[in-house]
Amino acid sequence: MPAMSLPHALLTALVERSSSGLELSARFDKSIGLFWHATHQQIYRELAYLEQQGWVESVAAPAARGRKRVYRVLPAGRRELRRWAGEAEDPKPSRNDLMLRMRAEAAVGKTGVGGDIERRLKIHHERLAQYREIERRDFSGPGRTRENRIQHLILLAGIMTQQMWIDWSEIALQQLREADGEDSRDSGNGVDRP
Amino acid sequence: MPAMSLPHALLTALVERSSSGLELSARFDKSIGLFWHATHQQIYRELAYLEQQGWVESVAAPAARGRKRVYRVLPAGRRELRRWAGEAEDPKPSRNDLMLRMRAEAAVGKTGVGGDIERRLKIHHERLAQYREIERRDFSGPGRTRENRIQHLILLAGIMTQQMWIDWSEIALQQLREADGEDSRDSGNGVDRP
DNA sequence: ACAACCATGTAAGTAGTTACATGATTTA
DNA sequence: TAAATCATGTAACTACTTACATGGTTGT
The missing domain is CATH 1.10.10.10 (Winged helix-like DNA-binding domain superfamily/Winged helix DNA-binding domain)
Incomplete structure (x- = not known):
């Protein structure tokens, strides 16, 4: 089916x-x-x-x-x-075209994908703020019903997703800046992996 | 286009x-x-x-x-x-059927969706382990080329995604257990939101 | 000669998107 | 009475999935 x-x-x-x-x-x-x-x-x-x-x-x-x-x-x-x-289904690898563009950039050199990451970073910040506002409005009291909890969990998944992409975008932008910087001079900045 | x-x-x-x-x-x-x-x-x-x-x-x-x-x-x-x-494109809300099933459960009562969350939790753990292994193998030395960094960033997005769903699943399972527990007795356990 | 597997495809169906059409009601 | 907007749809297309077909190569 x-x-x-x-x-x-x-x-x-x-x-x-x-x-x-x-x-x-x-x-x-x-x-x-x-x-x-x-x-x-x-x-x-x-x-x-x-x-x-x-x-x-x-x-x-x-x-x-x-x-x-x-x-x-x-x-x-x-x-x-x-x-x-009640049906079981495996999680599907979510399609993400940004990751495809990243890989293309790795393969054929600088394409300006960094600009798009900055754009998306803003969008994720906006969505996160929206979701936080919904959380404050609808799930801040001690609502405690099963239905309420589940709906909160769904919103939480949205919040965590946005936060994750914000974190990732900031790391990515920093890494790209560094990679570009090292092309000219000044290699050896303290860079740590997350 | x-x-x-x-x-x-x-x-x-x-x-x-x-x-x-x-x-x-x-x-x-x-x-x-x-x-x-x-x-x-x-x-x-x-x-x-x-x-x-x-x-x-x-x-x-x-x-x-x-x-x-x-x-x-x-x-x-x-x-x-x-x-x-180099094209810009907005991030699409990723389709996630588990969230739909969660919402259905909230609407029509217990359907056993918790069992599927446990199943998925295992799968996310397995994938995370795989990705960590790839990271160790391909991105642990000081490879430092632009291409290498970008490919590492893509893998990092995969790692962060799996980790996020692991975190979410554990919170969700705990919340569902609590909601079920409170139906019978024993309300008032210390529960904090993340 | 037969099984297993490598390699490429066709056909049919499901799911989602984009562009456009149509009429009815409300507001200016 | 014209514009805006509410409300429902059709048509054509792109993207993805599932089931099946076909022939060549390798190993036994």
Whole structure:
């Protein structure tokens, strides 16, 4: 059986709250968006699939505008979600194009990849600040329910990921500066590996 | 213009050493494999594309078996690789299905996701040990060339990633055990956030 | 001559992205 | 009544995966 992550991610979001496609699309980026992304086109396609499987039902939104439809999870959908969540799967090597560019730089010489690392460093700092703010807002009191703890753990994974790339970027920039410096003069600075 | 990461990853691997498709496929997993994966089917397809672009040329392997062809990067390929490596691109939120399953567990109750975290913890430990071994073998002397430093940085990113998931997994398992414990009795253990 | 393996591929399907189309409601 | 924006979709494409096919070489 294939992985089918996206349909189950949507099922989860709909268990948390029944929504229309566009509402889902907006909520998706803010919550699950830390570790998965989907465009609205994909979401509409998958919603049709969920309904065809009998996992959700949809009704035209009452007293609402246009063609809006609200999707609601059915018991069969909850069962399916529980089944899927218990499945085991190996962690996939995450694709990272920066690492490919690094390797290309190693192979063919200076290409300016350092500039991109600086750009990304800023982005990771911004995201970290955002996540810390969410943590302060939603997970600082003694909320202690199982659900609350798990959601905090997911956010924590996001925080740790951003922090890791910040640490790595700073080491990388320092190493690249040093390598460039040694080309001209001044070799022998104290450099320690992390 | 699309990202086109895979063709450029292959170009990089071929700059490092001219190879046949199957050799590439094997080398790929060991080096670039930390941050990208590709099946041999994909690789053959992309090799045909690289040749069609005039970035590589291939010759029937001399004194070799069967239909084996060896691919070699042309000057235009090097130029293209340098151009691509200097491009800027935002870090993509890495897709992580475990985080989806966590969120599903938060939404519909206990599903046994903890068992999978334990399984993954072992896998991350194994990978970390492997990477540390590579580090010891290939990057422990004072190799100090720019190329050597960059390749070490890529490996370092792999090491830091594994370490991060080990740290996270241990926190997560502890939190899940606590949440389960508090359901029955014994609430109030000293728990600190990292 | 047969098994094991080296080497390259085709076909079909799943997943994700980009560009564009369409109509309905609200706001200026 | 025009612009903005809400809401849902289609079409075409790129990227990746899984299953299978085919022929050549080496070892027994």
